[in-house]
Amino acid sequence: MNGAPPKGLQQHSAVIYPAVMLLIFFVAPFGIMLAVSFYHRVESAFYEPAFELANYARFLTAFFGKALGFSIWIAALASAISVAVAFPFTYFMTRLGRPAQVRWLVLILAVLSLSEVIIGFAWSSLLSRTAGVSNILVWLGLMAQPEAWTPAFSALLIGLVYLGFPYTVLVLYPALSRLDPELAQASRMLGASPFKTFFLVIVPVLRNAIMSAFIMVFVFDLGAYILPQVLGKPEHWTLSVHITDQAVFQSNIPFAAALAIFLMLVSLALVSLTMLLGQQRRTP
Amino acid sequence: MTHRPTNTIHKGSLTRRSLLAGAAGLAGATAIGFPSIKTRAAQTLKVGTYGGYFKDSFDEHIYPDFTKETGIEIQSVAEPTGEAWLIQLEQAAKAGQAPADVSMMAQVTRLKGQSAKLWAPLDEAKLGNTKNLEPHFVQRYDDGGIAAIGAVSWYITLVTNTDVYPTSPDSWKALWDPANKGKIGLLALATNSFLLEITAKAWFGGTEMLDTEDGQLKALEKLAEVKPNVALWYRDEGQFQQALETGEVPMGQYYHDVTGLAAAEGKPVRSVFPKEGGVLDSGSWCVSKASKAIEEAHAFIDYMCRPEIQATLSRKVGTAPTVKRSLLDLTDEEFAAVASDIPPIIPRYDIYAERSDWLNQKWTEMIAG
Numbered sequence: 001m002n003g004a005p006p007k008g009l010q011q012h013s014a015v016i017y018p019a020v021m022l023l024i025f026f027v028a029p030f031g032i033m034l035a036v037s038f039y040h041r042v043e044s045a046f047y048e049p050a051f052e053l054a055n056y057a058r059f060l061t062a063f064f065g066k067a068l069g070f071s072i073w074i075a076a077l078a079s080a081i082s083v084a085v086a087f088p089f090t091y092f093m094t095r096l097g098r099p100a101q102v103r104w105l106v107l108i109l110a111v112l113s114l115s116e117v118i119i120g121f122a123w124s125s126l127l128s129r130t131a132g133v134s135n136i137l138v139w140l141g142l143m144a145q146p147e148a149w150t151p152a153f154s155a156l157l158i159g160l161v162y163l164g165f166p167y168t169v170l171v172l173y174p175a176l177s178r179l180d181p182e183l184a185q186a187s188r189m190l191g192a193s194p195f196k197t198f199f200l201v202i203v204p205v206l207r208n209a210i211m212s213a214f215i216m217v218f219v220f221d222l223g224a225y226i227l228p229q230v231l232g233k234p235e236h237w238t239l240s241v242h243i244t245d246q247a248v249f250q251s252n253i254p255f256a257a258a259l260a261i262f263l264m265l266v267s268l269a270l271v272s273l274t275m276l277l278g279q280q281r282r283t284p
Numbered sequence: 285m286t287h288r289p290t291n292t293i294h295k296g297s298l299t300r301r302s303l304l305a306g307a308a309g310l311a312g313a314t315a316i317g318f319p320s321i322k323t324r325a326a327q328t329l330k331v332g333t334y335g336g337y338f339k340d341s342f343d344e345h346i347y348p349d350f351t352k353e354t355g356i357e358i359q360s361v362a363e364p365t366g367e368a369w370l371i372q373l374e375q376a377a378k379a380g381q382a383p384a385d386v387s388m389m390a391q392v393t394r395l396k397g398q399s400a401k402l403w404a405p406l407d408e409a410k411l412g413n414t415k416n417l418e419p420h421f422v423q424r425y426d427d428g429g430i431a432a433i434g435a436v437s438w439y440i441t442l443v444t445n446t447d448v449y450p451t452s453p454d455s456w457k458a459l460w461d462p463a464n465k466g467k468i469g470l471l472a473l474a475t476n477s478f479l480l481e482i483t484a485k486a487w488f489g490g491t492e493m494l495d496t497e498d499g500q501l502k503a504l505e506k507l508a509e510v511k512p513n514v515a516l517w518y519r520d521e522g523q524f525q526q527a528l529e530t531g532e533v534p535m536g537q538y539y540h541d542v543t544g545l546a547a548a549e550g551k552p553v554r555s556v557f558p559k560e561g562g563v564l565d566s567g568s569w570c571v572s573k574a575s576k577a578i579e580e581a582h583a584f585i586d587y588m589c590r591p592e593i594q595a596t597l598s599r600k601v602g603t604a605p606t607v608k609r610s611l612l613d614l615t616d617e618e619f620a621a622v623a624s625d626i627p628p629i630i631p632r633y634d635i636y637a638e639r640s641d642w643l644n645q646k647w648t649e650m651i652a653g
Contacts, residue, residue: 234652
């Protein structure tokens with residue numbers, strides 16, 4: 001890449017393949033979804049082509065507003081926790097020797113291979129009354145009798161953090177492993193405590209990496225639709241769950257499409273806002 | 285899923301008695317003959333059932349005997365779940381094509397096809413065996429013509445974990461009992477749980493109250509009272525079955541046949557028909573109006589309405605018979621494994637076909653609000 005705009009057919013041809021793929025597998029399906037979101041729902045049948053805003057209007061109710069608010073809130077909370085846990089974890093991992101780092105990365109990649117379904121059912125067993133960890137606490141004498149910790153808000157939060165954690169580590173890892181160790185050394189030599197060094201030197205230097213990790217896990221968690229069903233109560237069903245219900249169980253594809261577009265617009269807006277704030281802080 | 289395409293049910297052994305009954309039926313049919321079919325014996329009939337367990341069972345236990353008797357070859361088609369099949373049939377019919385001549389359809393989809401006049405009207409004179417059926421399995425257009433015929437049915441009943449509940453409650457009202465706080469698992473969707481019907485029957489004397497919006501709201505309001513008792517609102521059958529077997533969620537609504545199978549395997553579960561009745565859900569045979577094998581379709585549907593075929597389905601596939609009990613040779617034990625003499629609660633599919641969006645919205649607000 002030399003930064004100059006491509007000239008002639010030969011240079012352009014390099015981008016034709018990705019452009020076509022993008023068109024076929026992203027732009028076209030998205031266009032269809034956008035079109036369908038304006039279609040007319042026929043309740044006793046399916047849908048028919050039309051241009052109406054009814055599907056978007058239906059979204060503007062307290063019920064879906066609440067579901068959207070909750071989805072954003074739990075996705076943000078889960079990604080904040082993911083980053084808060086994964087950042088120190090990755091930092092200490094990058095300070096280890098090469099073989100140890102590889103072992104950790106393999107472990108992280110192994111966790112990454114687990115699907116949302118497996119993670120959901122595993123945690124629902126771990127947090128259950130009959131087979132869960134509370135039985136160990138009872139055995140240790142810390143609890144009187146085993147309790148069911150799922151479905152609950154905390155169970156869902158744990159599931160989402162578990163789901164997002166490996167992604168966070170993998171996004172933070174390159175930046176942290178490139179971090180110049182002399183920065184920390186200089187800070188320590190100038191008299192800063194390790195605690196101060198971590199928060200006032202290392203974290204600010206890596207602000208961009210932290211921000212990207214947060215945004216990626218946020219968007220990822222926002223799309224989770226199995227975990228809220230398995231680990232959450234009905235009031236914890238996110239907008240993604242309601243989209244699934246509309247599309248799969250109620251065959252209301254126009255409304256499901258409208259909900260999906262709305263969710264996407266909201267997450268795009270939030271992501272842009274976050275990036276804008278990050279940039280403004282850097283300029284002065 | 286509203287029509288449970290993939291559950292695993294028992295495959296009982298072929299008894300001497302059913303073999304004899306089958307042979308008798310075969311002899312009788314040969315004697316009477318099928319004149320209209322014999323002339324077109326080389327015809328094939330495309331029959332759609334849900335891919336997976338249903339299709340495999342029909343391929344194995346039903347179609348070969350039908351072909352042997354009538355000479356009509358069956359081309360077995362796997363239907364996708366949900367309403368996708370209805371849409372495919374509808375689109376194909378517009379082009380004069382029929383991906384399947386006869387399809388097994390869930391009731392709400394059957395009604396939607398009916399309102400679009402997608403199903404070929406059936407000739408009652410060629411369906412003599414339909415007199416064997418419980419009347420609600422003969423489904424008609426407004427003008428009285430037959431639109432569809434009940435194919436298979438199954439029950440949703442009150443199930444309990446036997447370790448946690450030494451004796452089973454005998455009424456759906458147990459779901460509302462404050463003593464069962466946090467112990468109940470219910471299906472998460474209005475259209476597959478039929479809890480509005482259960483509420484109407486248990487507390488308001490019958491499902492007629494659901495005729496009006498006021499009645500529907502009243503039933504929803506009563507149903508909202510179960511929320512503190514519900515530990516799990518499930519969409520996935522496996523999730524609840526596991527929770528029921530371990531005792532994590534020791535009571536709830538579930539499928540009678542699958543629960544019976546689990547009990548037979550030694551799991552501490554039982555299924556009981558409440559005194560208000562189990563919920564009887566079903567699939568129906570519908571013939572696409574684009575089909576060119578209407579005669580064969582009639583022969584097939586009529587064949588499926590024979591008592592001995594319904595008995596075979598109960599024994600081999602685990603479905604509840606669509607035929608009246610008195611006509612069946614099922615033993616009490618075989619009958620109890622799939623059905624009950626207590627009058628069933630028949631779901632009000634009509635209200636889901638007509639105003640599903642409104643009802644689903646109210647329902648979701650009720651459980652998630």
